[in-house]
Each structure stands twice: as structure tokens, then as C-alpha cells.
Amino acid sequence: MRVTVIGVGRLGEALVAGLCRAGMPADSITVIGRSVERTFEVAHRHGVRVADLRDLPDECDVLVVAVKPQQIEGVLTGLGSALHGSTIRPIVLSVVAGVATDRIEQFLPSVVPVIRAMPNTPMTVGAAITAIAPGAAATEHDLRLVESVLGSVGEVLRVSEDQLDAVTAVSGSGPAYVFLVAEMMIDAAMSLGLDRVTADRLVIGTLAGSSAMLGVGDVDPVELRAAVTSPAGTTAAALEVFERSAIRRTFQQALTVARDRSLELSGMMRPPLERISADQN
Numbered sequence: 001m002r003v004t005v006i007g008v009g010r011l012g013e014a015l016v017a018g019l020c021r022a023g024m025p026a027d028s029i030t031v032i033g034r035s036v037e038r039t040f041e042v043a044h045r046h047g048v049r050v051a052d053l054r055d056l057p058d059e060c061d062v063l064v065v066a067v068k069p070q071q072i073e074g075v076l077t078g079l080g081s082a083l084h085g086s087t088i089r090p091i092v093l094s095v096v097a098g099v100a101t102d103r104i105e106q107f108l109p110s111v112v113p114v115i116r117a118m119p120n121t122p123m124t125v126g127a128a129i130t131a132i133a134p135g136a137a138a139t140e141h142d143l144r145l146v147e148s149v150l151g152s153v154g155e156v157l158r159v160s161e162d163q164l165d166a167v168t169a170v171s172g173s174g175p176a177y178v179f180l181v182a183e184m185m186i187d188a189a190m191s192l193g194l195d196r197v198t199a200d201r202l203v204i205g206t207l208a209g210s211s212a213m214l215g216v217g218d219v220d221p222v223e224l225r226a227a228v229t230s231p232a233g234t235t236a237a238a239l240e241v242f243e244r245s246a247i248r249r250t251f252q253q254a255l256t257v258a259r260d261r262s263l264e265l266s267g268m269m270r271p272p273l274e275r276i277s278a279d280q281n
């Protein structure tokens, strides 16, 4: 399999690193960037090839688009021209938040399969959870190829495209919620008199250990919590304070607002993409 990554920022480089770690030969991976310096720096770090959007590699099975939402118009315009004048038919895998498959398809030959993915930043340590949704031309075979690419940097699950805004609110933004909990626990630990280094180690170790327990087979967080909570004990006293503070409602509201913001941002991106597509026709 040959993979080309357009956009080698945080996510693009994490994917390249994951593919190399998973044993994909470095000469099967090509990167296409904007800043020459950054692109060659990434290519050098991982030993992969460099290409240009106007001169795509002759062989490419999966072409990953990993640029910012506001940068995708330019990339799709260039990619559309390159693919219209070429015989290669890669799967276009977009990790760009908020840009729907039908909008991406407008720029590409209709036979080119498009798959959209919502990964998250634990990809940088090979522990992402990525949801994928197929566009109109994507087949089961295409989904499997993409699963094997993204499987090199974590877990992959399939969803329908209309679920991706909720996925963004849950797992796309999710690492930030966990980091906020870490930050709040560290602050609280220090207010109890622990020094910063001790507080960091205790909190980070607790979060890492608890996540590892959650990751073992078929576990229910409610049961895991109950197992740490003896009646009238210390944990019960702390949990009672959380429940009284309406923390559940706060989480519900926060995720709803994140989902709604994702929907809003997707809507905001429609006009320029449609304008560019119309200009081409």
C-alpha cells in the first residue's frame, strides 16, 4: 500500500510517524506540504518521500488531506486538477473537520472515493480513536484500506456522516476535557499542600492507570467507580460534592455546545467551497 499525506502539521506528521512505526516501508509514504522547510524537515525525520500537488506520485492508494479547514479549498482545487489529468484513482481520506464528503467530491472525478475521518490528538502517541464515514463512491474495500492506514495510530470505528458532529464533540474535542480534569486535579492537589512534582505524578499516574482499566475488555465505568467507592468513605464524600455541583448537566451542556459549534462551522464553510466549484464548471 502507498500513502500520500497532504499537510504535514501535527496530525499529518503523527500519521506519518504511526505508519512508519507500524512497519510501512518509508519509501511507500510521500508527504506534500506548503512550507518547503517544514515539509523537508518532516520527510527527513521519517525518511519518507516528498512530492508536489501538481506532480502526484504515480502510485498512490490512499491520499490523506490533513490541512486546516480554511486551507482545504486551495488543496482540493489543486488535487481536482491533478486527478482530472491523471489515471491514478486514490482514496481521498480527509481528516479536515467540518467539510462534508459531498463538498469534497465536487472537486474530484466522480469515480474517486472519498472517506471522512475524525481522529483525535492521542494519535501522536499511537492511541487515537478515529471515526470514519464513507462518501458516495467509497466501497467496503476502500473502508478496509483506510481502516488499515488509521489502525496504525489507534482504534478506528465506522459511523454515518451525520454522526460526525457528535463524534467531534465527544472524541475530537474529548482529550481537552481530560486535560482540563488533570489541570483541576493538580491545582486541587497543590491546594492540599502537595508540591507540583508530586501532584503531577499522582494525577497523571491516576488518569493513565484509570484509562488503562477502562481500556481492558468489556468494562462499565459505573461498575469501576462503584468498586472504588465504599459506603460513607472518602470517595463517596468527594463524589457527593461532584453530584451536588450539577457536573452531569455541565458535561451534557458542554458536549451539546461543542456539537452545535461543529454544525455551525460546517455551515460556515459551505459558501466559499461552492463558489470555487461553480467557478470551475
Ligand SMILES: NC(=O)c1ccc[n+]([C@@H]2O[C@H](COP(=O)([O-])OP(=O)(O)OC[C@H]3O[C@@H](n4cnc5c(N)ncnc54)[C@H](OP(=O)(O)O)[C@@H]3O)[C@@H](O)[C@H]2O)c1
Pocket (backbone or CB within 6 Å): 006, 007, 008, 009, 010, 011, 012, 032, 033, 034, 035, 038, 066, 067, 068, 069, 071, 074, 075, 095, 096, 097, 118, 119, 120, 121, 172
Ligand atoms: N488537532 C486535532 O485535535 C484534530 C482532531 C481532529 C481533526 N483535526 C483536523 O486535522 C486537520 C489538521 O490539523 P493540524 O492540527 O494537523 O493542523 P496544522 O498543524 O495547522 O497542520 C496543517 C498543515 O497543512 C499545511 N498546509 C496548508 N496548506 C497547504 C497546502 N496547500 N498544501 C499542503 N499543505 C498545506 C500547513 O502548512 P503551513 O505550516 O506551511 O501552513 C500545515 O503544516 C485540521 O483540518 C483539523 O480540523 C485535528
